[in-house]
Amino acid sequence: MASVRTRFAPSPTGYLHLGSARTALYSWAYARRHGGRFVLRIEDTDEDRSSRKAEAAVLEGLHWLGLDWDEGPFRQSERRDRYREVLEQLLADDSAYRCVCEREDLEARKQADLAAGGKGIYDGRCRNLHLGPDCGTHTVRLRVPAEGMLDFDDLVFGHSGQDASQIGDAIIQRSDGTALYNLAVVVDDLDMSITHVIRGADHHPNTPLQVAIYRALDAPLPAFAHLPLIVGESGKKLSKRRDNVSIQQFRDEGYLAEAVANWLVRLGWSHGDDEIFGLDDITRLFDLANVGRSAARAELPKLEWLDQHYIKALKGDDLFARVHPHLERVAGGSVQDTPALRKLLDLLRERSKTLVEMAELARWQLRDELDYQQKAVQKHLRPVVAPLLRDLRDGMQTLSDWSEGALQKLFDEVADAHGGLKMGKLAQPVRVAVTGGPNSPGIFETLEVVGRDRSVQRLGRAIEMAEARADAHES
RNA sequence: GUCCCCAUCGUCUAUCGGUCAGGACAUGAGCCUUUCAAGCUCAAGAGGCGGGUUCGAUUCCCGCUGGGGAUGCCA
Structure with missing residues (x-):
């Protein structure tokens, strides 16, 4: 079997999302565990939402967690020609076709279909029109088979799939000529020889469509592994509004990278009764076989316990360097390295759930003026x-x-x-x-x-x- | 609406037909003690419901219920 190649493919959102971080951790760990390679790819096909700065923040989050990659970052925005090439090929062999249906009209027909008890999928109006390149403004749709099973093996959920009849002919190229996500991922994963596609379970329902693309391209399927969602206190998918979803925010709140990684790795994966996993343990023990299938609720108490656990083990220069920024915030100015402060920090280790708390507990040492309770x-x-x-x-x-x-x-x-x-x-x-x-x-x-x-x-x-x-x- | 998925303590999970259903966090009590912690000990706490299959189901199958996800010219 070819050596393992996994990838992490975030869209540049301006911060590393908690769920993405776990996906990255699992993909990275799987590659490391199997002596494979880990590829980083930025999915920035949606230009409106992408920027270099937002991308840098994602990479920063990865670095902070201690994850490194062997190849990339590749950017989908730099691969447009390649997608166009594939699109031409699909069009040429009739696996795809041009569609001139207009947005509003499409929506109206969909609603009407739904109202009539239909599935609300594309009605195929342009499917057999065989429109040429001169048809004017148009999108390109994949010609999905009318029947048959679009199935694949999922290392977490087992054999999965959907009947082709449930899927409409999806748009794979926008009317402005750019490729859509579903096409781009497939082409990228193929070109980058990805052997294991590890991603969030929110992609599970999209996979049959991608299987159709693989088939249209006459390409072999990679192994898929969809990770159950991490949900918030609400039990629903994490939302920026309700939940803390930014890895950087956890960092700023004084959580240690090793605690966050340990927390994340246990949110969906287990190794017997073990609870403590350093990055090295993870690369040694992680396996997809032990990933669960139900969504995990991200609750803070366990993270706090882990954070304190790792803080207790911190000492000397490392401890000082990590709390330092927080100390200066509490002090409201620069903080010097003194033996007395070092001693205090040492005493505070087992009293602090986070570095922020530690800095707060050192307040009476950092400021000459006391806050009397x-x-x-x-x-x-x-x-x-x-x-x-x-x-x-x-x-x-x-x-x-x-x-x-x-x-x-x-x-x-x-x-x-x-x-x-x-x-x-x-x-x-x-x-x-x-x-x-x-x-x-x-x-x-x-x-x-x-x-x-x-x-x-x-x-x-x-x-x-x-x-x-x-x-x-x-x- | 349609499709897909999920279902063990409050939470994260172990169990891969036979266990007193285990561990961890959180919670409560106690010990320790100059406070707070840390540490130690103990306690309480779970298989959604109904059918099957089986000598025996948390475990396998079906239905129900509940929850989630997807249904975009987002990723």
Whole structure:
């Protein structure tokens, strides 16, 4: 058997669509798994909707996910002559014919047919007119056989097909002389020797028509594999309006590429009870045989869990580089690489579902001005804690060494001095004082990150806040 | 309307005639604990309905119901 050749053929939409991303991932994985080649082709036959910029965004999405291709990108817009050549050939052997039916008229006849209980397919008015090139403005239609099965093997859905009588003679060339999608894909897949056409199940119903084209061209069929749709919360096909369909948006929301890829690969494919798949695992294990047949609902919780899973494994330079843009957004300016920040990020790994969340959790380190959470201030910075904070602050100023160990010792001493206070009584007020909120990593680690000067300063501010409330009570 | 497809916990899925129907996420409870997480333990939670076939159906067949997709001079 010829070596595997798969392709990904997106239309340039300005971003990489979630469903397309999965199709790309599966096609890529299938080629890699079988030592084949992966071809990239841009389907830009609809000029109105295509631009180079929109195409670049699609490629960027692919790169971000970690997918690479061996050939291309080829563009259908650059293959017009080839389509024309094929069209001429089809016309010459009478597999196709010119049609001069006008749009409005066509629509009216279709509606009438539908109303009369018909199927609403082309009535074949020009089918036997044998119109020549001089017939004026015209489209070209494929002469689909009147009967017989237009069938094909589908690696996911099994043997599929439709009776030819259910399909009208479809237009394959527009009246402006350009080829339509259904013709272009077939010609491209043939010319590019694609062995496995892997694409979304929304193309499943179009395939019989394409089979008719293959036959008209007297060409062998590739293997088809239609992937069940990914649907949104609504249970319907993903829509730009309702759902987040842009891979770039997931990236911007702080999801890691490996998490998105892992999420996508499991949306429709499985390998026993396994859940964690890196790109390398995917190229090693992926197979069409284990792709399911029903639509999968894209829900975020699993993605979040995966994202946290991969974030937990991130460290050092890699971690820093990936959160950096998000840190700068929170900081509202440039963010320097410091040991304290590195330590904080490390502590935040298992507390963050996304990089965006991680950056948010680092806010108290990124900005000198604290955002105090009123509820936490009310609860923890009460007048009675002022003396505690004062002792702690004083102790910090003379602490010989600013380390978790030394801080722990200081806290123990202050707790003893105040009648054996529980650690929680001390930790929470301090936490609110130095971070502005009730949640953060361990208090000693937090203080170490904040640093002596800022800790002392923030404690001072907290003492003022607590005492101010005492005054308010008295007056 | 017509054609095509799909149907296991809330979600993603395993099962390829015989299982206490398994796992994961989410959910609830507990443990841990200076907060939040993380981690660990436990719990609850599924074969749409009706017919067949079979010694035996979630699994195979048919019908129904439900859902989805396609029906473009879009891809």
